[in-house]
Amino acid sequence: MKKLPYIYFLLLIALLGSCGSVKQIKNINPKREFRGAWIQAVNGQFSGMGEEQMKDYLTEMLDNLQKVHVNAVIFQVRVEGDALYPSPYEPWSRYLTGEQGCSPGWDPLAFMVGECHKRNMELHAWINPYRARTKTTKELALEHPAMRNPQNFIEYEGQLYFNPALQTNRDHICRIVRDILTRYDVDGLHIDDYFYPYPVKGKEFPDDEWFGESGFSDKGAWRRENVNHLIYQLHRTVREVKPWVKFGVSPFGIYRNERNWEFGSKTKGLQCYDELNADVLFWIEQGWVDYCIPQLYWEIGHSAADYEELVGWWAKYASKRPLYIGQDVVRTVNAKDSTVACGNQQQRKYEIQRANKGVSGSCFWDAASAANNMQGYRDFLENGYYSYPALMPKSLFIDKKAPSKVKGVRVVEDEEGAMLLWLVDKKAGKDCMNAPHRFVVYCFGAHDAVDIENPAYIMAVTDKPYVRLPKEMCGKYKFVVTVLDRLQNESKGVKYKAKL
Numbered sequence: 083m084k085k086l087p088y089i090y091f092l093l094l095i096a097l098l099g100s101c102g103s104v105k106q107i108k109n110i111n112p113k114r115e116f117r118g119a120w121i122q123a124v125n126g127q128f129s130g131m132g133e134e135q136m137k138d139y140l141t142e143m144l145d146n147l148q149k150v151h152v153n154a155v156i157f158q159v160r161v162e163g164d165a166l167y168p169s170p171y172e173p174w175s176r177y178l179t180g181e182q183g184c185s186p187g188w189d190p191l192a193f194m195v196g197e198c199h200k201r202n203m204e205l206h207a208w209i210n211p212y213r214a215r216t217k218t219t220k221e222l223a224l225e226h227p228a229m230r231n232p233q234n235f236i237e238y239e240g241q242l243y244f245n246p247a248l249q250t251n252r253d254h255i256c257r258i259v260r261d262i263l264t265r266y267d268v269d270g271l272h273i274d275d276y277f278y279p280y281p282v283k284g285k286e287f288p289d290d291e292w293f294g295e296s297g298f299s300d301k302g303a304w305r306r307e308n309v310n311h312l313i314y315q316l317h318r319t320v321r322e323v324k325p326w327v328k329f330g331v332s333p334f335g336i337y338r339n340e341r342n343w344e345f346g347s348k349t350k351g352l353q354c355y356d357e358l359n360a361d362v363l364f365w366i367e368q369g370w371v372d373y374c375i376p377q378l379y380w381e382i383g384h385s386a387a388d389y390e391e392l393v394g395w396w397a398k399y400a401s402k403r404p405l406y407i408g409q410d411v412v413r414t415v416n417a418k419d420s421t422v423a424c425g426n427q428q429q430r431k432y433e434i435q436r437a438n439k440g441v442s443g444s445c446f447w448d449a450a451s452a453a454n455n456m457q458g459y460r461d462f463l464e465n466g467y468y469s470y471p472a473l474m475p476k477s478l479f480i481d482k483k484a485p486s487k488v489k490g491v492r493v494v495e496d497e498e499g500a501m502l503l504w505l506v507d508k509k510a511g512k513d514c515m516n517a518p519h520r521f522v523v524y525c526f527g528a529h530d531a532v533d534i535e536n537p538a539y540i541m542a543v544t545d546k547p548y549v550r551l552p553k554e555m556c557g558k559y560k561f562v563v564t565v566l567d568r569l570q571n572e573s574k575g576v577k578y579k580a581k582l
Contacts, residue, residue: 116443
């Protein structure tokens with residue numbers, strides 16, 4: 083049996099020592115919050131790594147993210163019509179071995195699913211739907227879709243794209259998603275900001291042939307409709323295969339500028355709706371996406387795209403689905419702010435985010451920068467805003483039924499010491515949406531009021547029906563055990579008093 087990690091023992095001693103400090107922690111640490119991190123392949127961070135080296139690299143990164151209670155990892159598994167897993171439809175990614183189609187001899191996606199779940203982190207599989215070749219890709223593998231069906235692709239400024247106008251391409255992308263969901267225990271499917279390509283001045287994306295056959299008079303409306311069809315089809319694919327998997331999107335941070343639309347943000351940059359042809363608000367309104375993470379990578383006070391303005395705008399218009407903020411670690415720590423203790427904009431950005439009721443969390447770009455504690459970024463979170471665990475925000479629009487509670491909570495002793503254990507309702511596993519997925523153990527001192535909404539009292543989150551208690555625990559305690567289903571609906575708590 084596994085012993086309770088020492089970090090939880092230290093946490094337990096701290097919370098039992100002072101009721102006042104626990105109340106303060108409750109104010110800055112919500113019980114439910116998305117705390118994500120993007121791990122990308124496209125920048126070549128895995129280049130030249132063998133299996134063991136890459137596993138060590140990823141393990142260290144996850145360990146460091148775990149220290150600040152990150153609860154979701156968004157892992158890039160499809161960069162350019164390729165795969166970071168053995169795919170029956172697309173070749174191995176060159177970002178693993180340097181050569182597209184060359185097997186690394188192991189499965190990075192399966193490894194990451196297992197390692198994230200060990201740490202009670204969700205794993206969201208991140209795909210780029212349309213990009214088929216980047217500028218630095220010199221040669222495509224023979225099994226690449228563009229080699230088999232070149233007529234389905236469009237070249238633009240040195241890159242190759244799946245033609246968004248073609249239903250056959252939408253079917254192919256959804257086939258990829260269905261395969262991932264069927265074979266891997268992922269918790270989410272994620273797409274980023276690359277829809278129609280970022281425009282190059284004076285260079286038009288060459289799709290006139292298909293536009294002329296479309297019956298549309300407005301090319302922008304036609305392109306947005308093409309993307310709408312893909313988003314709807316992805317949404318339906320996810321729901322059909324695994325209804326508990328969340329489908330999320332991370333759009334460019336400006337939807338529309340006020341000068342182009344009266345309800346737009348007070349910004350002056352490239353627009354998700356007009357230039358990239360991604361109507362994110364429509365998808366949210368239709369219920370086709372389950373969360374949204376706009377990439378708000380700019381600084382507070384940025385002349386063209388002010389962070390505070392954009393947080394407020396997205397919270398006002400996009401919070402019909404859980405809204406999380408995409409944070410750029412490097413730009414944040416390099417932006418000065420003399421009014422706060424850390425000297426950069428990290429603290430103020432989190433204050434703005436937490437103060438807005440329409441925002442339910444954030445996501446680091448990129449994971450390595452946060453994990454490596456760039457300019458104390460991780461330390462700041464560990465000592466304050468992320469000092470205690472957080473459950474995921476609820477997705478009541480998918481499922482709102484809470485799982486059955488546990489039975490028979492008790493403390494037993496063996497040669498290794500004391501252990502809190504419980505029984506699970508045998509009938510509970512018959513419903514895939516509400517089957518027990520994790521258990522939350524709360525621990526209170528003898529004189530503490532039981533408050534399971536305060537995350538400072540979370541002693542452990544585990545997938546086992548028991549938790550080993552530290553040998554150093556001595557005295558009277560009150561425990562509460564709850565059940566989480568796959569969407570983190572929480573059961574009623576079962577209380578147990580123990581003298582150790």
